[in-house]
Amino acid sequence: MSDRITGLIVAVLALAFAASASQLEEPFFADPLGPKAFPLLISAISFVAAATMLMRPDAEPAWPGLATLMRLAIATIILVAYAYALKPLGFLLPTGIASAALSYQIRPRLRQSVVIGLALSVGLFVIFKYALGLGLFALPRWLMV
Secondary structure, rough: OOHHHHHHHHHHHHHHHHHHHHOOOOOOOOOOOOHHHHHHHHHOOOOHHHHHHOOOOOOOOOOOOOHHHHHHHHHHHHHHHHHHHHHHHHHHHHHHHHHHHHHHHHOOOHHHHHHHHHHHHHHHHHHHHOOOOOOOOOOHHHHOO
């Protein structure tokens, strides 16, 4: 039953995505495929996957226990807070805190989690800023003035 519910939700979302993609306007100087091709391809693939889930669902899964669901909810809250903290606080601090907190959830060792958080924060900043050329701010902008 859960596969069919998920398949129905994904099918509706895929159709809505295709409908919104079909409303994209063609720019004056466009590539040969136009701006609609990629979103329509994604929606078509999503719809095929949803139809497969509706027609051939798997056996009913064994759902995780309450403790696991709570850990997933906490991880979701951490990631949402991380997304909101990036702009006002810069990259290093939110990334370090989020990665340390998620690492602690996986294996509750405080010292190891803090080291992982610091290493990921600095390592990802170097990769994103200098190797990929993204316009990230390491610290809050008001500190960098």
